[in-house]
Amino acid sequence: MRKDRLSPRRGRTVILLLACASLLALSARGIPRQQQTNAKEELLAVPGEIGRPGGRLVVSLRAEPKTLNPLTAADTISREVIGAMQADLVHINRGTQLTEPALAKSWKISADGLRYTLTLREGLRFSDGHPLDADDVLFTFRVYLDENVHATQRDLLIAGGKPIAVRKVDAQTLVFQFAKPYGVEERLFDGLAILPRHLLEKPYHEGKLGQLWTPSTPPNEWAGLGPFRLKEYVAGQKLVLARNPYYWKMDLKGNRLPYLDELVFLFVPSADAQVLRFQSGETDLITRLGAENFSVLARQQSAYTMADAGPGLEYNFLFFNLNDLSEKSSAGLARKQKWFRDVKFRQAVSAAVDRDAIVRLVYQGRGAALWGPVTPGNRCWLDPSIAHSPRSLERARALLKEAGFSWPSASNGESTLVDSDGKPVEFSILTSSSSADRTKMATLIQDDLKQLGMHVQVVPLEFRSLIDRVTQTKEYEACLLGLASFDADPNSDLNVWLSSGGTHLWNPSQSRPGTPWEAEIDRLMEQQLATSGYEQRKKLYDRVQEILAENQPMIFLASPDILAGAKNSVANFHPAVLEPYALWNVEQLYFRNGTENARR
């Protein structure tokens, strides 16, 4: 149901899969699992229940991945699949939300914050058996930073206007040099998949990198460092991944991960169909569940393990069109913008919205009301000083009165709010027709605002045309949308808060900030980007949250819980609030009994 979140940062990298650590035992088809330990291999040991090898885990995806190429993947689905197949130098543990070593076993940041020294793990191999060394990393960053490749990650690697310089010290050591201190620190490396130079160097020089690695690529032309590798792709049906025998993590007993032999992604387009597949036993695990479907499954509690990981990073909000309009747009909208631009009007709308009802009726109580963009799920960055003002129609009326609105008594007994020119306050709210949740929120808000005498129409629109209206033609009055940050760090939403950002939804891509408070946010965001040290950055970002709460360019509504379910036989199932939710520890998932192997 939650199909249409917009990525706050198109170009953001994102999430890869998870992981932790290491040791022996090669395996894969044919190769015996228990094998001599390569003395030079430094596997990462990860804590967790010790599992049993084997089995095939089937999960559904709501669409086919468009690509398996980390350079061009911009959609959540491709990223989710790539996450299970690739690895990064430093990884953010989705459970703890903290960084941990991945391909790099350690890193050091110089005192001035400008130089990062990373040491690679010994004995790393790509999924095709080819060894990895510093040259692969050098190659990877050269590709990411090459303008002609148009890698989605490129803008992340520009700090202080200059690209990061990467230097090789020896086969295991690399130095990353920054022009300015970079607030993201080692989190930067999360989601930057390290690419196999031996496969990609030739296509790179031929300029063909962008077209490479689609799902239909033959498995032998593909290699990665993640827990699974490409095995089979059936268009429109499924993508089968097999265990990577060279994966660099082990459990505490020294068994090489992952436990599963195969990971199968079935393409099931609708959320309801995914639930049916899960109920019929065709899939073993289900994520991105809506609250309604969650409670349907929870009623059969005995059959499944259902998990509510708490509010995720998705925030839903209402915003008004605050763009500077061109001459040809309608006079009606210009007149309405006089209300929208009045901060008291926005505060009044915010005060009139019944957020508790949204959480209860839309999310069946499985969600959190929001007064700012940072959800309670984001433990590190939430500003606790933002007031959680409860719904108050009196306050809303007082604010409107101060702003010059009034309620002349009408003959039919229904009071209508009119502005200082005597025009009735009416506007429409766009929502995405494919998101039942957001349409429901809009219907609730419609009723809330009716009590203030505002006449609101809800217009469900196909997602793409909605985005087109909001970011291109700017022909809309108000809109209800949701954004999901990929990472807890505020930088993942840079594009939303900077006035020059393309996702600065209420007035995107401004050449200069239109209001003093937008200028202030710009300044604070840029300042935190160049500051190192969590405490300092937190202070700056708290101030951003306060400015947002005061000016209400977005009226924050609610955040849904991350809900997932699995068969009782799936163990190590610990969904996190960060994408990819239940698959972040896919290398540790295993089946409790052996029967799952025989099935299918």
Next chain:
Amino acid sequence: MKQRGKFTKWLVFLALLHCAVAGAGFFAPYDPVEQDRGRPYLPPMRVHWVDAQGHFHLRPFFYPLRLREGSFDQYEEGTDAAVPVHFFTSGARYHLLGILPSRLHLFGGAGARICVLGSDAYGRDQLSRILFGGQVSLLAGLLGAGVTLLLGALIGLAAGYYGGWRDDLLMRVAELFLALPWLYLLFALRAFLPLSVGPLEAFLLVVIVIGMVGWARPARLIRGVVLSVKERDFVRAARGFGASDIYLLRRHILPETASVLLTQAVILVPQFVVAEMTLSFLGLGVPEPMSSWGNLLAALQQYSVLVSYWWMYLPALAIVPFFLGYLGLASALQERFGAYKIDEKSGRSRT
């Protein structure tokens, strides 16, 4: 005589049903858009005559439903306080037939809401929504059928009577209309329209659209009747006396098509009600918070609703008696006109 009785019976039956929908304001206990956010998906409440102590009450009553602790949609009856049913009570304001302001309702609960058919996701009374939704759906069906028949009759008459290239042209256009994938046409049409269409505009749009697309079939039927009628002796005779085209069409030919028109009307109304429901079901009809039978059923697009709340199916049941009535009337009409035709053949004169 027997057919006439059957005909009247169906007519009365339909009239009663339509009265209930037309007087929705009176028969519905609540305002259909009023939300009760504390009680979403309330199951239908049971009417009681005997209380928890075993005493019989002359006045029926309900026990209020309370949310079960920690649950979102599981309710239990609280037997400590009964809510007696009051008849002809004062409640939400409405306009009877869109004109007469009133507050009188057929029934209502004293002190608490009673939802005889349960409530929806927003706690809105389902019975009230079905009755008010019927106004939209039925009116759309009736008006749509009217538009269609008017167009169909005009085009059919013109094509049949004038014949020649005009006939060819009109009938080819009719075939084109029959071949159009009209659902997709509607999607396209909706995309061109301004963003926020008010409830009234949306309704009129639906009516016009379903009226416009359906004219081809009745037009062809009427053309067929006209083709045969215009060669009849009495028409030739009238023409021989110098009657004008308009006079002939109006006085002699149009009345002959009456039976076809009437049966078509009775068959088209339920068809167009379904058309409106389809549009609203897909979100192209009247917008929230207004209800129509189609957008009431739209909630069933969600699997969780489908398996959890059976009373959300009730709007689908509501249409059954209406369609039964219309189809019964259609067959009664057919029998009647069929009988009339035999009479005519046996030589009895027209009245």
